[in-house]
Amino acid sequence: xxxxxxxxxxxxxxxxxxxxxxxxxxxxxxxxxxxxxxxxxxxxxxxxxxxxxxxxxxxxxxxxxxxxxxxxxxxxxxxxxxxxxxxxxxxxxxxxxxxxxxxxxxxxxxxxxxxxxxxxxxxxxxxxxxxxxxxxxxxxxxxxxxxxxxxxxxxxxxxxxxxxxxxxxxxxxxxxxxxxxxxxxxxxxxxxxxxxxxxxxxxxxxxxxxxxxxxxxxxxxx
Ligand code: HEC
Ligand code: HEC
Numbered sequence: 001x002x003x004x005x006x007x008x009x010x011x012x013x014x015x016x017x018x019x020x021x022x023x024x025x026x027x028x029x030x031x032x033x034x035x036x037x038x039x040x041x042x043x044x045x046x047x048x049x050x051x052x053x054x055x056x057x058x059x060x061x062x063x064x065x066x067x068x069x070x071x072x073x074x075x076x077x078x079x080x081x082x083x084x085x086x087x088x089x090x091x092x093x094x095x096x097x098x099x100x101x102x103x104x105x106x107x108x109x110x111x112x113x114x115x116x117x118x119x120x121x122x123x124x125x126x127x128x129x130x131x132x133x134x135x136x137x138x139x140x141x142x143x144x145x146x147x148x149x150x151x152x153x154x155x156x157x158x159x160x161x162x163x164x165x166x167x168x169x170x171x172x173x174x175x176x177x178x179x180x181x182x183x184x185x186x187x188x189x190x191x192x193x194x195x196x197x198x199x200x201x202x203x204x205x206x207x208x209x210x211x212x213x214x215x216x217x218x219x220x221x222x
Contacts, residue, residue, distance in 0.1 A: 032111045033112045035112075036108035036109040036111050036112025039101075039108065039109045040113070044105065047101065050069075053093075054068075054069050058070030058071075061173075062174075062176075065173050065179065068171040068172055070118050071116060071168065073163035073164035073167070074107075075163075075165060076164060077114060078110040081109070083189075084098035084099075085099045088190045089188075090188055114163075118168070118222065119221070126218055127214035127215040127218055131214050132218075134212075135208075138151060138204075138212060139159070147203065151200075154166050155168070158170060159216055170219045170220075171221040174213040174214045177212070181213070185201055
């Protein structure tokens with residue numbers, strides 16, 4: 001066989017392999033999601049169903065400050081579960097659950113929640129006019145005199161999130177958002193991708209954190 005023929009032969013093999021691989025890859029993706037769906041609905045081992053706290057549609061529970069998971073980036077969700085398991089993001093509820101999940105289960109449950117449509121969250125608290133003004137300023141413009149960039153520059157317009165790495169800020173309760181910003185201030189949560197979020201959070205004043213968290217909770221989820 002000369003080089004030319006060998007090249008055609010290899011190309012045909014690669015193409016053939018590609019054709020047989022693609023249904024297999026699709027099957028892999030949907031089976032990951034269906035294993036994830038099972039973990040979400042039924043739990044696994046001694047880990048309770050994720051849905052008991054995060055809601056049947058992954059919408060979260062604002063009253064209890066259980067965060068929304070639906071429609072967040074799969075990479076982001078998997079990273080959080082890995083951080084809880086490692087104890088770098090330390091939470092008395094999530095850390096023990098995450099420790100019991102294998103890397104494959106983390107992957108599958110993250111895929112499942114990432115593919116759920118974002119669900120509406122009800123009964124959200126309201127921000128005062130003064131809080132709204134303070135919050136909007138920081139969210140849209142930031143404060144360059146204190147090296148605080150616009151939050152929406154990373155988290156997308158109105159905080160809808162930018163996949164895979166920048167989580168949505170809308171659809172979360174004020175209490176959850178406030179707890180996260182405080183966790184960074186107290187070094188209880190890893191800085192995350194790029195290491196910037198902890199630095200940004202540390203520059204916010206307590207009344208700004210409350211204002212931002214209350215205002216974000218008012219923005220309707222699309
Ligand atoms: C008993 C209630 C409860 C159960 C059950 C539960 N969670 Fe959580 N989850 C929480 C709480 C509370 C937080 C917020 C913790 C914090 O402040 O860091 C959270 C946070 C998370 C986060 C981080 C979200 C974000 O926006 O950063 C992920 C991801 C998560 N849970 C996934 C799961 C998965 C997957 C399961 C099922 C295997 C599960 N949780 C089961 C209560 C629960
Ligand atoms: C340079 C980009 C960047 C900027 C600017 C930024 N963030 Fe973030 N933010 C991130 C990243 C990346 C994460 C995910 C961190 C992780 O992996 O734990 C994050 C996570 C968050 C979370 C946690 C969400 C969750 O579901 O747990 C909150 C709340 C948040 N940011 C609020 C803000 C606020 C408020 C501002 C403006 C004052 C802001 N961010 C500005 C990049 C940014």
